Amino acid sequence: xxxxxxxxxxxxxxxxxxxxxxxxxxxxxxxxxxxxxxxxxxxxxxxxxxxxxxxxxxxxxxxxxxxxxxxxxxxxxxxxxxxxxxxxxxxxxxxxxxxxxxxxxxxxxxxxxxxxxxxxxxxxxxxxxxxxxxxxxxxxxxxxxxxxxxxxxxxxxxxxxxxxxxxxxxxxxxxxxxxxxxxxxxxxxxxxxxxxxxxxxxxxxxxxxxxxxxxxxxxxxxxxxxxxxxxxxxxxxxxxxxxxxxxxxxxxxx
Numbered sequence: 001x002x003x004x005x006x007x008x009x010x011x012x013x014x015x016x017x018x019x020x021x022x023x024x025x026x027x028x029x030x031x032x033x034x035x036x037x038x039x040x041x042x043x044x045x046x047x048x049x050x051x052x053x054x055x056x057x058x059x060x061x062x063x064x065x066x067x068x069x070x071x072x073x074x075x076x077x078x079x080x081x082x083x084x085x086x087x088x089x090x091x092x093x094x095x096x097x098x099x100x101x102x103x104x105x106x107x108x109x110x111x112x113x114x115x116x117x118x119x120x121x122x123x124x125x126x127x128x129x130x131x132x133x134x135x136x137x138x139x140x141x142x143x144x145x146x147x148x149x150x151x152x153x154x155x156x157x158x159x160x161x162x163x164x165x166x167x168x169x170x171x172x173x174x175x176x177x178x179x180x181x182x183x184x185x186x187x188x189x190x191x192x193x194x195x196x197x198x199x200x201x202x203x204x205x206x207x208x209x210x211x212x213x214x215x216x217x218x219x220x221x222x223x224x225x226x227x228x229x230x231x232x233x234x235x236x237x238x239x240x241x242x243x244x245x246x247x248x249x250x251x252x253x254x
Contacts, residue, residue, distance in 0.1 A: 015067040023075065026202060
């Protein structure tokens, strides 16, 4: 098993509505938690559009800029000790192996299942990686954590829990033309829902950093005894945490 110091980079894929609510606390935790990776990669091929002005914290002057350039500049300015790199690309089969590597903490905040499946399958090829994947509809959402240690899946891959990810009906935006991406319908977003996904994502990040530095918790993680998913529904103010990995026999996953 690699030592805790070898977990070097946090890779964030998707810098839209969820990321806007997540970026400050994620950067703070990355900077101030002693054992958090100090290298952060921000990846998204999108540029800001006028519709983003109201819900992603930008001004009209920022329309047309790559999202990752905007956010990497802001994070670097406030947290100069972090090594932040901007990757103005979409995650596609041609670059996934370069972007997601062993001993990465991967945060997935995208709005399509095709990218989720691509990310999950890549993580299952690695020896040590942790994936935190969040998403939402208008008033409900979920955040999943996939843990892979020592070349074995210690919790269920995200597509084994949510079968709709296994056979995506949508397309990877990186494999569409600019015109086709512009024609994609925008999903309904609500600030409170984005904030809930961001909150649970930030908690999973903090908990993961603490897990990787605690020998007893690492033993539990190797046995699949970690919280692997939180789902919520703001319509009835309910939330549900499920130890998905612990409910399945360890060793049955790739």
